[in-house]
Amino acid sequence: MSGEKVIRPDGRNYEDLRDTIRIEAGVLDRADGSAYLEWGTTMKLVKVDKSDGKKVEKWSETWPMIQTVEETKDGILVEFPKPLWHLIDELKSAEEVKEYLRGNKVYVAVYGPREPIPRHEASPYRAILRYRYTMSPFSVPERKSPKPSRRETEISMVSRLALERVLFLEEFPMTMIDVFAEVISADAGTRVAALTAASVALADAGIPMRDIPVALAVGRICTDEDATNCAIVADLNKKEEDMPGAVDMPMVIVPRKEEFTLLQMDGRVTKEELDQILDLGLKKAKELNKIQREALIRKYERVTENE
Amino acid sequence: MNEFIWEFTADRIRKLAMKGFRIDRRPLLKYRPISIETGIIYNADGSAIVNLGGTKVVAGVKFELGQPYPDTPDKGALLVDAEILPHSSPAVEPGPPDEDAIELARIIDRSIRESKAVDLTKLVIREGELVYLLFVDLRVLDNNGNIIDASSLAAAAALASAQIPKVEDDQIVRHEYERALELNEIPLYTTFAKIGKLIMVDPRIEEEHAMDARMSIATVDDGHVTAIQKGGNGSFTKGEIEFMIEEAIKKGRDLRKVVKEAVEDGRKN
Numbered sequence: 144m145s146g147e148k149v150i151r152p153d154g155r156n157y158e159d160l161r162d163t164i165r166i167e168a169g170v171l172d173r174a175d176g177s178a179y180l181e182w183g184t185t186m187k188l189v190k191v192d193k194s195d196g197k198k199v200e201k202w203s204e205t206w207p208m209i210q211t212v213e214e215t216k217d218g219i220l221v222e223f224p225k226p227l228w229h230l231i232d233e234l235k236s237a238e239e240v241k242e243y244l245r246g247n248k249v250y251v252a253v254y255g256p257r258e259p260i261p262r263h264e265a266s267p268y269r270a271i272l273r274y275r276y277t278m279s280p281f282s283v284p285e286r287k288s289p290k291p292s293r294r295e296t297e298i299s300m301v302s303r304l305a306l307e308r309v310l311f312l313e314e315f316p317m318t319m320i321d322v323f324a325e326v327i328s329a330d331a332g333t334r335v336a337a338l339t340a341a342s343v344a345l346a347d348a349g350i351p352m353r354d355i356p357v358a359l360a361v362g363r364i365c366t367d368e369d370a371t372n373c374a375i376v377a378d379l380n381k382k383e384e385d386m387p388g389a390v391d392m393p394m395v396i397v398p399r400k401e402e403f404t405l406l407q408m409d410g411r412v413t414k415e416e417l418d419q420i421l422d423l424g425l426k427k428a429k430e431l432n433k434i435q436r437e438a439l440i441r442k443y444e445r446v447t448e449n450e
Numbered sequence: 451m452n453e454f455i456w457e458f459t460a461d462r463i464r465k466l467a468m469k470g471f472r473i474d475r476r477p478l479l480k481y482r483p484i485s486i487e488t489g490i491i492y493n494a495d496g497s498a499i500v501n502l503g504g505t506k507v508v509a510g511v512k513f514e515l516g517q518p519y520p521d522t523p524d525k526g527a528l529l530v531d532a533e534i535l536p537h538s539s540p541a542v543e544p545g546p547p548d549e550d551a552i553e554l555a556r557i558i559d560r561s562i563r564e565s566k567a568v569d570l571t572k573l574v575i576r577e578g579e580l581v582y583l584l585f586v587d588l589r590v591l592d593n594n595g596n597i598i599d600a601s602s603l604a605a606a607a608a609l610a611s612a613q614i615p616k617v618e619d620d621q622i623v624r625h626e627y628e629r630a631l632e633l634n635e636i637p638l639y640t641t642f643a644k645i646g647k648l649i650m651v652d653p654r655i656e657e658e659h660a661m662d663a664r665m666s667i668a669t670v671d672d673g674h675v676t677a678i679q680k681g682g683n684g685s686f687t688k689g690e691i692e693f694m695i696e697e698a699i700k701k702g703r704d705l706r707k708v709v710k711e712a713v714e715d716g717r718k719n
Contacts (some may be wrong), residue, residue, distance in 0.1 A: 171592045172504045173539045173655075183492075212625075241718065245492045250591055252537035260543060275536065277543050280587040281494035281510025284624045289531055289587070323536045323544065325589060327508050328491045 146242045147364055148284055150190050151223035152211045152382040153208040160378045160427060162225040162360070166340060166438035168347045176348020178438065180340035183246010183330050184208070184380060185225040192218040202230060206431045208382060208424060227321035246380075247336040248328035253348040254262060256318035270315035274303035274322045282329040292344040305338060305358070305395040305405035310352040331381040334361045335393050338405070343435050347442065357428040357436050362391040363412060370411070375419045377427045386387035392420055396428040460660035467645040479697060481652045484708055486603060488611040488716030493624075496612025496631065498712070500604040503654060504594035509604035510587050511612040511631075515567060515622060518574070518581045526573025526581040530559035532588040532601060539593045539655075551590075556595060556677045557639070558588065558605050561668035565637035565676035568609065572632070583616065595655035598666045598679075602639040603709060609633060610713045625672060635670040637677070638705045640698040642666075644684055649694065651701065665694050669702035 151157070163185045171177035185207075191199060199221050203209040213220040220240065231237050258266045276299045280286045297424055306322070322345065324337035338358035344417055346355060365373035365388030376383065379391050390410030394403055403421075412420070463473050472478065482503025490606060491497035496511035516526060531592045532555035547555070562568065573582035586609065588601045613627040643653035643661040653661060662684030668677035680686070686694075 171506070171537060172507055172594055174537060175540075177537070222499075243492070248491070250537060252535075252591075254536075255538055257540065275534075279508065279510060279589050280531070280585065281491055281497060281512050284493050286512045286514055286585055289533060321536065321544075324593070325535055325537060327510075327589065328493065330492065398543070447673075 147366060147372065149372060150205060151364070151376060152206055152229040152386075153380065154206050157374050157376045158423060158427070159226070160430065161246065161380060163246065164434055166343055166348075166434055168343050169441040171250070171252050172347075174254060174344075176253035176344045176346070176350070178251045178340040178344040178347060180249045180251070180336055180343075181244055181246060181341075182332070182336045182413065183244045185242055186222045186245050187225070187228060187231065188220055188222050188240040189231055190218050190238040191234055192241055192418045194375060195236050195350045197232045201263050202227075207253055219407065225295060227425075246328065246330045247326065247333050249324055249326050249333070249337045249340045250338065251322065251324045251340040251344040253320065253322050253341075253344045253350070255320035255348070256350075260315070265317045265319070267316050269312040270310075270318045270320050271309065272303055272307050272312060272320050272322070274299050274306065274324070274341070276302055276324045276326070276334065278326045278329060278333065281305050282326050299417035301405055301407065302334065302338055302341070306341065306345070306356065308404060309353050309356050310345065311353070311395060314351060329437040331379055331384045331391075332393070335359050335395075337434065338395055339431060346439055354433060356393045356395050356397050356404060357435065358393065358405065359424060359427055359429045359431055360391050360393045361424045361427070362389060363410070363416060363420070364389050371426070373416075375423060377423055380416050392424075394424050396424060398432045401425055456656075456659050460657045463657055463660040464608065464645055465505070467660075469650040470648060472650060473652065478648065479701075481705075482654070484603065484705075486607050486708060486712035488512050488607050488712050494608070495627075496608045496610075498604050498607035498611065500600050500607065502596060502600040502603065503652070504579060504592060505597055505600045506590075506592040507597065507600040508589045508591060509601070509608035511608045512585045512587070513586065513615050513622065514583045515575070515580060515617065516583045518578060522570075522577035524574060525570040527583045528559070528563060528568060528570060528586070529553050529583060530586045530588070530605070532590070534559065534590045537592065538590045553679075554590075554601055555588070557588070557598065557666065557677060557708065558601055561602060561637040561639060561677040562586070562605065562609070563569065565635045565668070565670050565674075567633050567635045567637055569632065569634060572607040573614075575620075580620060589711045593655060594640050595658050598641050598654060599639050601682060602637070602668070603705065606636050606638055607709050607712050610636060610709060611716050622630065635676075636706050636709055637668045637670050638676070638702050638709070639666045639668045640701040640705070642694050642697075644682075644690070649690060651697065665691070667695055667698035669699050671703065671706060673699050675699075
């Protein structure tokens with residue numbers, strides 16, 4: 144690896160997860176267990192006058208997520224990702240307009256153990272697990288047809304397989320456990336966002352589990368198509384997924400035993416790079432696991448306060 | 451809750467109704483608490499999430515480009531779709547939309563279309579060739595009763611906060627906007643349940659299990675009614691219908707204030 148330094152478009156360090164990851168457990172009343180997750184970049188919209196325009200333009204060449212959204216007579220509207228907010232202080236004229244999340248938003252509901260449908264699929268040995276991953280039509284830039292896609296079917300399957308071993312399904316013969324994940328807002332890494340929330344929703348439903356599985360993506364971004372100058376990075380966002388030579392590896396990790404129950408990859412990487420990717424995954428899984436556990440604890444704190 | 455508990459609760463609700471009371475001690479014509487948040491989805495051109503007493507609905511508005519319908523070459527197209535997600539209650543199975551979801555989409559569609567809330571003639575790029583297709587998609591996340599009013603609020607708030615994207619070389623430029631979508635009206639449904647002889651607004655899910663009939667009436671600010679849907683297998687008298695229409699017009703005015711406030715807040719935050 145040589146040449147210029149690889150820079151992440153939102154100004155993150157290579158090993159950083161996105162700046163905003165929030166999980167709330169027990170958000171849906173009717174479901175047996177549920178979770179809502181937000182996972183993305185908090186953007187600040189700032190109004191600056193023309194005198195700062197040059198500065199902003201130079202920055203956005205380095206970090207493409209600093210973007211001019213609108214030009215008006217009295218100035219320009221620029222958005223800044225959270226890791227680069229410190230730059231706003233260097234501007235003479237900055238006036239904050241608003242903040243918003245550019246990222247994934249997922250609702251997960253868990254039902255069960257309950258009577259299986261269709262009944263003939265029931266097993267006398269274990270509960271059947273169903274996992275349904277879907278995306279809302281308005282979650283992506285081009286409206287997605289509400290019909291189930293091949294992509295959703297595949298993701299649902301690998302997600303189910305990633306969770307089966309972690310659950311004590313053998314405790315609930317002749318039943319079914321349903322996990323429904325709806326992505327209402329998408330910005331790369333939706334399957335891992337859904338799975339991270341699903342683990343919390345399953346725990347919230349009181350399903351006995353060997354551990355709380357963690358899902359995240361680790362990958363590689365480069366400055367060129369031939370991948371001669373690259374960096375291994377955690378938690379790629381949409382801008383990074385679209386970079387030349389990008390490689391994205393979604394994974395599910397069972398943190399206590401450090402085992403992988405989901406692994407997918409497309410791209411072209413060396414053995415050494417793969418090694419680094421898996422290592423970084425294990426490292427970051429611990430961090431995410433903490434967020435999941437805190438979400439579960441918070442729910443019960445809330446219950447005590449209400450009483 | 452299992453079948454027995456539903457039946458037991460329904461029975462209690464019917465007995466209370468004979469005395470003129472509701473199970474949650476709510477006045478007959480009072481809505482449960484409503485919260486609306488707009489501008490929550492980055493990739494949508496307009497969006498809102500509504501929480502109506504625990505019933506949660508997300509609405510997203512998106513513009514695409516396409517050909518106009520042959521019989522209306524001078525108009526853009528409005529398309530409303532709804533899904534009652536399996537998240538929303540244990541009774542919903544995953545799969546293609548069933549009759550309830552299709553009814554929901556169609557009645558929300560009618561309230562928007564017939565009130566002429568959106569001027570479709572303003573959504574034309576080249577007459578007869580290229581127009582905006584305006585998609586309104588609804589997703590019911592949690593069903594604690596009255597998904598019609600919750601969806602109607604969500605659709606209205608998403609539309610009222612929507613912006614029309616820019617078009618260059620017959621392609622939509624994502625995240626760059628031409629102008630805000632102007633609404634002539636904000637049509638909103640008010641739904642009533644009839645249990646025995648008692649008529650109540652905004653039924654909760656237990657009341658829906660006990661009700662004989664349902665009436666949803668969409669109104670706009672000048673007091674016009676723009677859509678009606680009767681549900682359930684029971685019946686209403688003419689007097690009851692007149693009473694509900696009058697109440698729906700009043701309730702509609704209150705609800706529109708809530709929508710307008712939410713849209714204002716969404717602009718600021």
